[in-house]
Amino acid sequence: MDYVQQRVAQMASQTDTSSSALLTPLNAILLSLLAYTAYAFLLRPAPPPPSLPAEEPAVVFRTFTPRTLLPYNGADGSPVYLAVRGRVFDVSRGRNFYGPGGPYENFAGRDASRGLACGSFDEEMLTKDLDGALDSLEGLEASELEALRGWEERFEEKYLVVGRLVAVGEEEK
Ligand code: HEM
Incomplete structure (x- = not known):
């Protein structure tokens, strides 16, 4: 080389x-x-924007009469409402209690005030005439009113108020 x-x-x-x-x-x-x-x-492709949580349906405060409250008994998946002393609570979250077949289904779609106060599921605790006057809770003892207050407090913590219950003819007031 x-x-x-x-x-x-x-x-x-x-x-x-x-x-x-x-x-x-x-x-x-x-x-x-x-x-x-x-x-x-x-x-790297940008990650998708975080999806927004599904919007809760807006609560529209409504006026019910005993008759217009009646359909809200949870049948066929409908919401479950009940009234206590003029306030209508959406108790759908407690469907197991108040929905069809539940232990307290008698209160669904009804004014439950007297039944809750007396701790009774008797039919006569519920407003019979759906187009008549509301139950004035006349005749209840102090202890029963106290018990009712207790239920109201529980409902206030747990459920939304979605309306008021009035007698037929009182809707506009
Ligand atoms: C043998 C008697 C009874 C038993 C063993 C019983 C049992 C129960 C139990 C285990 C709960 C669930 C508590 C919870 O998890 O928060 C409950 C809730 C309830 N009970 Fe009773 N109960 C009895 C009688 C009554 C009576 C007489 C009434 C009224 C008429 C009543 C009305 C209610 C209501 C309104 C709730 C609340 C449901 C809710 O949170 O929305 N119960 N009961």
Whole structure:
């Protein structure tokens, strides 16, 4: 091999050495970091915006009469409402209690005031004439009114008031 060939071979081996010097473990790590950063900031598709929670249906405060309250007894998946002393509570969350087949289904869609006060499921606790006067709760003892107050407090904590109960003819007042 003459001098020129020797020199070319020498240069080639020098080039090899310098290119393998570029591939040090440190450079490899830096390169992968760079590649990852480029991917993360430039190439990766943006995550979808967080979906908003489904909107609760708005509560419209309504006026009910005993008759218009009646359908809200939870049958066929309808909401369950009951009234206590003129206030209508949406007790749908307690469907197991008040819905069809529940232990307190007699109160669903009704003015439950007297029944709750007396701790009774008797039919005569409920307003018979749906187009007549509301139960004035006349004749209840202090202890019964106290018990009723207790139920009201429980309902206030647990359920939403969705309306008021009035007698037929009193709707506009
Ligand atoms: C043998 C008698 C009774 C038993 C063993 C009984 C049992 C229960 C139980 C275990 C609960 C569930 C409590 C909870 O998890 O919050 C409950 C709730 C209730 N009970 Fe009774 N109960 C009885 C009598 C009555 C009577 C006589 C009335 C009224 C007439 C009544 C009205 C209610 C009401 C309104 C609720 C609340 C439901 C709600 O949170 O919406 N219970 N009862």
